[in-house]
Amino acid sequence: MTLDLVSTEPARMQTLANGVRLLALPMPGLRSACVSVYLAPGSAAETRRENGIGHVLEHMLYKGSARRDARASNVDAERLGAEANVHTDRDHVAFHLRGLASHVPQFVELLADLVLAPTFPADELERERQVLLQELTEDEEDPMSSAFKLMDSAAFGLHPAALPVIGQRKVVEQLTHEDLRAWHARHFVGAAMVVAAAGAVDADGFFDAAARHFAAAPAGAPTPLPAPPPWRGGVKARHLAGHNQAHVALAWPLPTLAADDPVPALAAALFGEGMSSPLMHELRERRGLFYYAACSADVLATQGQWVVEGSTAPERRDEFLREVLALLRRQSEGVDADDLARGRHLMQVRLLRESERPVRALEDAALDLLFLGRVRTLEERLDRLAGLDATAVEAGFARMLSHPLALGATGHLGRAAGARIAEVVGG
Numbered sequence: 001m002t003l004d005l006v007s008t009e010p011a012r013m014q015t016l017a018n019g020v021r022l023l024a025l026p027m028p029g030l031r032s033a034c035v036s037v038y039l040a041p042g043s044a045a046e047t048r049r050e051n052g053i054g055h056v057l058e059h060m061l062y063k064g065s066a067r068r069d070a071r072a073s074n075v076d077a078e079r080l081g082a083e084a085n086v087h088t089d090r091d092h093v094a095f096h097l098r099g100l101a102s103h104v105p106q107f108v109e110l111l112a113d114l115v116l117a118p119t120f121p122a123d124e125l126e127r128e129r130q131v132l133l134q135e136l137t138e139d140e141e142d143p144m145s146s147a148f149k150l151m152d153s154a155a156f157g158l159h160p161a162a163l164p165v166i167g168q169r170k171v172v173e174q175l176t177h178e179d180l181r182a183w184h185a186r187h188f189v190g191a192a193m194v195v196a197a198a199g200a201v202d203a204d205g206f207f208d209a210a211a212r213h214f215a216a217a218p219a220g221a222p223t224p225l226p227a228p229p230p231w232r233g234g235v236k237a238r239h240l241a242g243h244n245q246a247h248v249a250l251a252w253p254l255p256t257l258a259a260d261d262p263v264p265a266l267a268a269a270l271f272g273e274g275m276s277s278p279l280m281h282e283l284r285e286r287r288g289l290f291y292y293a294a295c296s297a298d299v300l301a302t303q304g305q306w307v308v309e310g311s312t313a314p315e316r317r318d319e320f321l322r323e324v325l326a327l328l329r330r331q332s333e334g335v336d337a338d339d340l341a342r343g344r345h346l347m348q349v350r351l352l353r354e355s356e357r358p359v360r361a362l363e364d365a366a367l368d369l370l371f372l373g374r375v376r377t378l379e380e381r382l383d384r385l386a387g388l389d390a391t392a393v394e395a396g397f398a399r400m401l402s403h404p405l406a407l408g409a410t411g412h413l414g415r416a417a418g419a420r421i422a423e424v425v426g427g
Helices: 053-060 070-078 101-116 122-140 143-156 169-174 177-187 203-214 263-272 278-285 314-333 337-355 358-371 378-386 390-401 417-424
Strands: 012-015 021-026 032-039 083-088 093-100 193-199 234-239 246-253 292-299 304-312 406-411
Touching: 012 203, 021 203, 021 358, 032 101, 032 358, 053 083, 053 122, 053 177, 070 083, 070 101, 093 101, 093 358, 101 193, 101 203, 122 143, 122 169, 122 177, 143 234, 143 246, 143 304, 143 406, 193 203, 193 358, 234 417, 246 314, 246 390, 263 278, 263 292, 263 304, 263 314, 263 337, 263 390, 278 292, 278 314, 304 314, 314 390, 314 406, 314 417, 337 358, 337 378, 337 390, 406 417
Parallel strands: 021 193, 234 406
Antiparallel strands: 012 021, 032 093, 032 193, 083 093, 246 304, 246 406, 292 304
């Protein structure tokens, strides 16, 4: 099958003397542009005693710099009509501004000021600490988020990979101005940084602006990624009062991003994406076992997990778990040809759509550059997907299922739920 690819020019790259890598993705036909800064790693660099400092830093970078106070940092972007966004993950942190293409040089300057010259005012830290504690409360009250934390703990034990990106309350309560300054100095260095732009971008103009404003970044040395954690597996459950459903998250280990393996993502699309997928058709449409369930291949530079999550009535929890496992075993024994074609087309469409979204295209390219040392083309990714046959996907399911399951459960569970669930899933 021939696909018409979006009109995207080849990625252009430069490296500054201090190690900052510049990446431009011109996308003819667009009128807007996005400028982003990526740094590696994210929360994977944190120990248990500092878990959450990266998330706090993410907030505090917007609270004042050498040139702007907290209000001016927001006003200067908003007067340009720019959309600002930021996120922290285990393997990276990213800052984005998207708006008019003519404002790309201003976006570069604003992001350089934000990322390179924060002041972490003490009064702003105390105010923002209260906001962060409220965010933690909201996360703690989310039953599926709690299920994922338990799942990670079952998968990785006391390894830092099990720590939540959002952090821990006791750490957030105690972080100081000096802690933030030391963390920033250690990790926000040129050798760990990619400055990227996509959309209606004049690459040469972007490179000139980025070279002017990011030459001030200290060269430093990138924080090495931790070794992939050993996989433990097991079941962890926590009853949450006031909930009327059981929420479960099941996971098996995957290779990290460095493996560049397209099989897990195709397996997830085949198994759980769309109402005709085995997960949705067999367990939702035919059996009515749940309203919500999803499947994903979460592949990072630090770790990988293949996840099935779902919420179901407490009295149907055990049936839901048994049937999910039975369906997965069936995939390892033989993938249906129609399911394979559907999953492949879903993945092709997703890759095409993401290539047409500047922020998403930047994310893929920047992470490639940080962790693979090169930027994969859309054609390369589509060709590799097209080359996967049923045998490869069946083998992928079999590899996953050869490892012990990690499972987290929360919500309305009842007494001794962990032991009961372990019995249902075979230990």
